[in-house]
Amino acid sequence: MSYVAGFRVDFKPPVHPFFSSVAMRVLSLIRSRFAPVLATWIDDQELLNASLERIVSSRDATLADYQANLAMPLQKKLGKPPLTIAEDIMAGLDLGDICSSVTIAGQGYINLRLSPEWLAKSLSEAHADHERLAVTKVDNPKTYVIDFSSPNVAKPMHVGHIRSTVIGDSLSKILRFLGHKVITDNHLGDWGTQFGMIIYGYKHFRDEDAFARAPVAELSRLYREVQRIISYQDAERKLPTLELAIPKAEQKLADAKSKVAASPKDKKLAKESSSAENQLKELHEELNKAKETIDQAKSDTEFVARAQSHADLSQRVLRETSKLHQGDAENLKLWNDFLPNCKEEIHTVYQRLHVEFDYEYGESYYHDMLPMVVEDLLGRSMAVNSDGAICVFLDGYDAPMIVQKQDGAYLYATTDIATAMFREREFAPDACLYVVDHRQSEHFQKLFDVLRKIGITQTELNHVQFGTVLGKDGKPFKTRSGTVVGLESLLDESVERAWQVVCDPDRLKSAGSELTDAEKRHIAEVVGLGAIKYADLCHNRTSNYVFDMEKMVQLVGNTSAYIQYSYARTRSILRNGDTEGYNAARISNAEMVLATGPEMTLALQLLRFEDMLAQSMVDYLPNLLTEYLYETARLFSSFFEQCPVLKADNPETVLSRLKLTDLTGATLRKGLELLGIGVVERM
RNA sequence: GCACCCAUAGCUCAAUUGGAUAGAGCAUCGGUCUACGGAACCGAAGGUUCCAGGUUCGAACCCUGGUGGGUGUACCA
Numbered sequence: 001m002s003y004v005a006g007f008r009v010d011f012k013p014p015v016h017p018f019f020s021s022v023a024m025r026v027l028s029l030i031r032s033r034f035a036p037v038l039a040t041w042i043d044d045q046e047l048l049n050a051s052l053e054r055i056v057s058s059r060d061a062t063l064a065d066y067q068a069n070l071a072m073p074l075q076k077k078l079g080k081p082p083l084t085i086a087e088d089i090m091a092g093l094d095l096g097d098i099c100s101s102v103t104i105a106g107q108g109y110i111n112l113r114l115s116p117e118w119l120a121k122s123l124s125e126a127h128a129d130h131e132r133l134a135v136t137k138v139d140n141p142k143t144y145v146i147d148f149s150s151p152n153v154a155k156p157m158h159v160g161h162i163r164s165t166v167i168g169d170s171l172s173k174i175l176r177f178l179g180h181k182v183i184t185d186n187h188l189g190d191w192g193t194q195f196g197m198i199i200y201g202y203k204h205f206r207d208e209d210a211f212a213r214a215p216v217a218e219l220s221r222l223y224r225e226v227q228r229i230i231s232y233q234d235a236e237r238k239l240p241t242l243e244l245a246i247p248k249a250e251q252k253l254a255d256a257k258s259k260v261a262a263s264p265k266d267k268k269l270a271k272e273s274s275s276a277e278n279q280l281k282e283l284h285e286e287l288n289k290a291k292e293t294i295d296q297a298k299s300d301t302e303f304v305a306r307a308q309s310h311a312d313l314s315q316r317v318l319r320e321t322s323k324l325h326q327g328d329a330e331n332l333k334l335w336n337d338f339l340p341n342c343k344e345e346i347h348t349v350y351q352r353l354h355v356e357f358d359y360e361y362g363e364s365y366y367h368d369m370l371p372m373v374v375e376d377l378l379g380r381s382m383a384v385n386s387d388g389a390i391c392v393f394l395d396g397y398d399a400p401m402i403v404q405k406q407d408g409a410y411l412y413a414t415t416d417i418a419t420a421m422f423r424e425r426e427f428a429p430d431a432c433l434y435v436v437d438h439r440q441s442e443h444f445q446k447l448f449d450v451l452r453k454i455g456i457t458q459t460e461l462n463h464v465q466f467g468t469v470l471g472k473d474g475k476p477f478k479t480r481s482g483t484v485v486g487l488e489s490l491l492d493e494s495v496e497r498a499w500q501v502v503c504d505p506d507r508l509k510s511a512g513s514e515l516t517d518a519e520k521r522h523i524a525e526v527v528g529l530g531a532i533k534y535a536d537l538c539h540n541r542t543s544n545y546v547f548d549m550e551k552m553v554q555l556v557g558n559t560s561a562y563i564q565y566s567y568a569r570t571r572s573i574l575r576n577g578d579t580e581g582y583n584a585a586r587i588s589n590a591e592m593v594l595a596t597g598p599e600m601t602l603a604l605q606l607l608r609f610e611d612m613l614a615q616s617m618v619d620y621l622p623n624l625l626t627e628y629l630y631e632t633a634r635l636f637s638s639f640f641e642q643c644p645v646l647k648a649d650n651p652e653t654v655l656s657r658l659k660l661t662d663l664t665g666a667t668l669r670k671g672l673e674l675l676g677i678g679v680v681e682r683m
Numbered sequence: 684g685c686a687c688c689c690a691u692a693g694c695u696c697a698a699u700u701g702g703a704u705a706g707a708g709c710a711u712c713g714g715u716c717u718a719c720g721g722a723a724c725c726g727a728a729g730g731u732u733c734c735a736g737g738u739u740c741g742a743a744c745c746c747u748g749g750u751g752g753g754u755g756u757a758c759c760a
Contacts, residue, residue, distance in 0.1 A: 150760095
């Protein structure tokens with residue numbers, strides 16, 4: 001079995017995330033009308049496409065529904081003032097069936113208003129298509145491998161895992177809905193040092209009864225115990241160095257300060273001084289932390305005794321890991337015993353989150369391929385022996401990518417290379433998305449660099465990175481005692497808070513319907529989980545975000561609960577309509593008439609669903625979808641307030657507005673579904 | 684030291700990737716209505732888009748230089 005030799009190198013068409021490659025119903029229709037007109041002046045295909053891409057939905061609704069911003073950039077090319085260009089284009093355009101007006105404004109903007117009739121017709125088509133809401137599938141589907149969640153199975157999942165899981169799940173759902181082939185792979189950490197830790201812990205610290213009763217809890221306790229000893233030993237080891245470093249840093253600061261005093265205007269010196277100050281501050285912080293760790297440990301004499309009898313524990317752990325990798329029978333047996341338990345534990349979390357994966361190979365799966373990866377890199381002269389480790393040195397980086405340690409062990413870089421090669425061979429993807437914390441960006445840059453060099457040149461390799469989850473203090477989200485927050489307790493808390501907000505007796509009384517306890521529990525679960533997921537997805541993926549439980553379960557503002565509530569309102573009005581004889585069949589057959597401003601605005605928003613989904617996948621940004629849904633819910637509220645539905649003047653209007661309401665609900669439900677969030681019929 | 688990311692209203696975030704007068708929500712202030720489910724809707728106020736240059740018809744966005752913050756940086760993942 002030669003994974004390297006069997007590695008696919010055949011060529012595929014290059015992958016470009018261009019608009020033309022994705023479904024865009026309205027935009028592509030309008031653009032297709034502009035294209036022949038522009039082609040009479042523009043020969044250059046690239047310029048033509050670039051111009052067409054300047055036709056966009058209008059940012060400012062008071063100006064236009066859609067606008068073409070293409071006349072201005074063409075003025076030099078065509079040697080005509082932009083207004084003249086716009087006029088010439090307009091003269092050749094045939095948009096009569098789609099638009100009610102086409103006008104020129106400002107320096108040469110061409111503004112389009114959609115005709116209410118065409119809009120109504122399009123939405124009726126969407127309404128008739130329950131499954132897809134008339135969202136078309138892409139002409140040229142791509143194969144995506146999405147690598148996300150990927151927790152270390154030996155430790156409990158915590159808040160840090162939620163973003164990768166939620167974002168990756170949403171990306172996979174949206175891409176699938178758009179017609180792409182998506183392969184999701186949960187690249188579990190099931191083979192690394194953490195297993196060395198629990199194996200060591202199991203051998204030396206286990207509580208037999210506890211393990212028999214609840215293996216996962218006991219393994220997790222063992223993990224924490226080993227971790228605790230290691231950090232204590234680290235602190236003890238680092239303490240003298242830190243204590244020595246501080247006077248040096250103090251001296252450095254004093255020197256820098258005196259230099260600044262001598263020439264106060266020198267910016268460089270000032271910078272050096274402030275940098276010295278920061279360094280000293282960091283040293284103090286580190287020292288305090290070490291002292292704290294030691295003090296805490298020392299208050300527990302039994303613990304100190306344990307730590308002393310297991311000196312250099314981190315080395316011992318590495319030896320256990322190494323034995324496991326070398327096939328040591330005892331360690332392998334323990335690993336085989338532990339793994340199903342660990343997996344079961346994380347699966348319960350995934351089940352609760354309703355997240356599923358196509359594959360869950362995990363790091364261990366690639367273990368046999370690692371020697372070949374290293375051989376291949378050596379054979380290509382890409383890797384060299386440096387200080388006894390096998391390293392790949394890359395342009396632009398000080399530190400090499402280490403693929404094999406001095407002791408012969410492989411690292412996650414090695415596994416990642418093997419994984420990419422395997423996926424290339426097995427799935428032949430057009431794109432491989434790694435939904436991983438931004439802190440690993442350098443690792444992925446190096447990884448992609450290596451993968452390009454070994455021949456993976458036709459696949460879009462993308463580190464879909466995201467920011468850190470912060471607490472209200474602006475620091476990484478931790479409990480008051482400083483430990484990471486367990487994921488399950490977080491979910492429980494969110495559901496509990498959702499219960500308090502949504503199932504408040506006064507509120508339910510005004511809703512006018514009695515809910516059973518089972519219904520209430522279901523609602524709280526859907527709203528609570530939705531809140532956590534939505535809070536994560538609604539922020540720009542790349543920025544850090546502040547975790548605020550209080551805010552995320554509210555029914556007001558940009559929250560999932562507000563959108564879920566809007567959906568429930570659409571269902572409520574349709575139920576009421578049904579009892580008045582406006583049943584589903586009549587609504588389906590009814591003609592939609594968009595007679596008023598709020599109806600038009602809402603309708604236009606609904607029409608944009610597909611274009612927005614496509615746009616959100618250009619840079620893999622689910623927050624464009626959350627924003628769209630929030631805006632849709634708000635426009636529905638506004639419509640609902642201003643346009644009586646069941647109390648409208650005549651049955652035709654009632655039916656038309658019910659149809660619009662139904663489509664709004666369906667769009668909200670589908671949008672939330674694509675985010676991995678559910679809805680309830682009443683709340 | 685080097686590399687990457689970030690800086691927009693008091694706060695949390697947008698801005699269709701270079702388009703018109705930079706938008707929402709919270710919070711603040713005002714208004715509507717005995718509600719097709721009021722945790723609603725309508726409105727006001729709030730900005731030198733960190734600073735200084737540059738590129739061009741046009742810059743929050745691109746380039747250069749700075750400032751401030753975050754992250755990573757040789758055998759953990």
